Every structure is written in C-alpha cells, then in structure tokens.
Amino acid sequence: SDYTQYNAVVNDQVFIQGHGRLRKGLIVETTGSRFIVAYVTPSNHNDLKYKTLPLSRLYKKENA
Numbered sequence: 001s002d003y004t005q006y007n008a009v010v011n012d013q014v015f016i017q018g019h020g021r022l023r024k025g026l027i028v029e030t031t032g033s034r035f036i037v038a039y040v041t042p043s044n045h046n047d048l049k050y051k052t053l054p055l056s057r058l059y060k061k062e063n064a
Contacts, residue, residue, distance in 0.1 A: 008035055008058050015059040016051055022059075025051070 008014060008027055015022045016037050025039030028050075035058060037051050 008055060015061065016053060016057065018051060
C-alpha cells in the first residue's frame, strides 16, 4: 500500500517486481501499451536487466 500506479513516461523512475523483490528501475522505451524498464540487482550493478510490463505492474513511491 506504500506504492501506487500512475501515468508513466520514458525516463520515469518506477518500482517493479524483479527477482522476488521490489526493484527501482527506469523506463527506457515504450511499445504501445507496454513499458520497457531497465534495472539492476544489488549483487550485480554491472548487468543491466530489462522487463516489459503493462502500466498496471509499474509503481511509484508515494510522497509521505
């Protein structure tokens, strides 16, 4: 409940489910109704990973 959906655009920082945890990523491209998000894991900052997700699977942290 600390995270909420929103309207996303390229270069937005978002949170996604990756490797069993919430990961911070950057939207690098869109393909119609889907967004390609680039992210890294804490154990390997050199290996950039990508996920293609719909808007409903992207989250932005609420400002408290």
